[in-house]
Amino acid sequence: MSGSDTSRYDVVVCGAGVAGLATARAMSELGLRVLVVDKQHRPRPVAKGEVLQPGALRVLRRWGTARALERRNAVRLGRLVVRGPAGEALMALDYGRLPEGDRSLVAHDHLTILDALSEDLGPRVELRRGVLVEEALRDSAGRVIGVLLAQENRRSTVHADLVVAADGIASRLRRAAGIDGRRLDYPHRLLSFEITGAAWRPEDFSAYLTARGLRLAYPLPGGRVRLYAQVTPEELRGLDSAQLAAWASEMLRGTPALEPLAGPLRESLPTRQILPVFRLLTPRLSVPGLALVGESAYAVHPMAAQGMNTAITSADCLSGLLAEHLDRSGALSPGVVDGALRDYERRQVPALAHTARTSDNAARMVTDLSWRGRLLGRRAVRHTGANPRLLRAVTYNMAGLGPVRLTPLDRLHQIGLLPDPRAHRVPDA
Template sequence: MRYDVVVCGAGVAGLAAACALGRLGHRVLLAEKQDAVKPVAKGEVLQPGSLAILDEWGAAPDGALKLGTLVARDAGGAPQMALEYGRLPVERPWLLAHDYPAILAALTAALPSTVDFRRGVLVGGLVRSGGRVTGVRLADEVVDAALVVAADGISSRLRREAGIEASRQDYPHRLAAFELHGAPSVEADFSAYVTERGLRLRYPLPGGRVRLYAQVGADELRGLDAAGLASWADGLVSGTPALAPLADAIHANLGGRQLLPVSRFLAGALAVPGLALVGESGHAVHPMAAQGMNSAVADAHALASMLRQGGSLAPAVVDHALARYDVARRENLTQIGRTSHNAARMITDLSWVGRVAGRRALRGTGGNHRIRYTVMHTMSGLGVHPLTPVDRLHQLGVLPDPRARRLPAWA
């Protein structure tokens, strides 16, 4: 059997790739090993750059909530640094929050007729010819394709089989995720609380629900009985007084918690001849900056753009497009990864030096309009503008910034 493209994995990255490549008129096989979508506490916040792409595809999720601000607050709720998305010169200057399955459903509904979506199909491995990936093995057949897209997640077997290195760095903490039902309403923003125990993150979801993440040690919740969990929840609220209105909802929803590992990496390459990596098969960042899903959508959009410019699916043309994709996306993702990591360290580093430097950097960023706008623009997916070493000194308050009240020159 032959297709133009085979996409392996139907998370956001795989669905976005299938949607983007199918819209070019290519015959796409989208293969997913799971029979049904599993609800997970991930991929719930869309940035403005992704919203523009999804709207172009007709894949924006219905019923999502608009969040106008990403705010870093102290434990009592006082803002320390606020990214006000309404200041961005775009048509959709906001974040959107919705459930991961709802976002997947919107992408699935937007798939063009050129996409053959098969669930419950395990990709057994890659097929090669002359050093180039030329297809995949399924359980009962070989599928030839001009391009294979690996969207099989952070532990990607296809990435390893292709010989692409990925040095994954785990953060020394995890995130406990709670979906709070019956909670009082909260501000329509994405709030990260800076506490002595690290990050607490909350934002509203449709249906009057609230998503709450809490930074925890690797074994902090291990073996706790109901009384132990209740005591832990009491400590969570007492250490973050701003969450006191949610205390009853936190206690009521402790049983539905999910514990998520947190890591970051950027693969040594995002493409080899005949194969492209998209989403978490090629990169991952700390979820605090809401970049993972949005970077996956940008991967798919960029890959389709490179192939469209090539004009054909001849092997040499495809591989040239993949080389350009690799260079362009790695440059972009390097900067996004650095921005996300620095933002996460400001709040999650529990060492004495980390806490002092993080608090100073937050205040310095919050009080500097130029740097704050630059960080927001990069995180929104509208274009990367890296901070300089001098900007880092401005953030820490070591060096005054005479341009602190201005927009960046490029804006």
């Protein structure tokens, strides 16, 4: 590889997914010069990261990104519902009971959300694709001061006061920083379908609790439906088209509420995607000069629709703390950055840990197929759904407006081992 050059920015963001673009957008609000790099030449269409919670939408409204999504016909959803196979509501999180302005989720295609985030990055943000981050650069004290990039036949050195690792679950920068990032896989996969031409589609974000696990459906723009089906890692291996069609018919027989999707589902079988499902929570979010944002630090089961949302709120938190440490000149320095990084870690580590627990509990409630998991999960759904106080707490947490912490006593109320005398004591929104 030949050729090299050196440049300087205030911030270099590694990764141009939701986490990276949100970080660049947040940093542009501070008037900083930002470089965003991504190893992919173009964003990949993936069947995830399509539902935005109110906590993230608060940030996107401030940036104007929410309006950009509305112009692209985003779908508003009012509830997140756990249902039985026939469609009966077992536990409904009613977002209409949240504070004014926070009373809906928004659904759109992942690529459209990326496009909306890219729309107004500002003149001080530069985005380069097809660029690989080879390593982090350090000074004599070990502080991260930039990155070494490779693009085609050239290497370049970029110096920056702040490097942001938004490079995903296999983050090279996280490993270089020596931060533990063990991915824990769930024992199932999610099969994703994009269904078009259906005469029926769900009106909300609906998780169906079936004998074979989770079936998750929600509407997308253009009359489309996103459908996820929980499968074992080997369930579809080696099936031909006829066997796949038989599998789909069997799945729908186990979820009668989704029977209206039968014909369009069969047509969508050739374009299905199978997604690994995992969780990750790092014990740290920074080292001097470097911050982790998004899946480099935190990943959860998509059933609770939390991963993309925490990436956006983490980016906003990081920029807000950086703004607090800036002096009147607005100039960055290693001292300013590292002070903000210490505050970022103190604030976000417990916040992400709480959201991770909430997401994991919600996912296991509907995906654990062991006899113990089925028993506890169904009891938790039923008793939480019948308890207005707990239902409000769970809704706030899912919406990203918490944390509202549940005590060990609350957990006993959730599975019906103790009656809750405070069940109807619901504070005002």
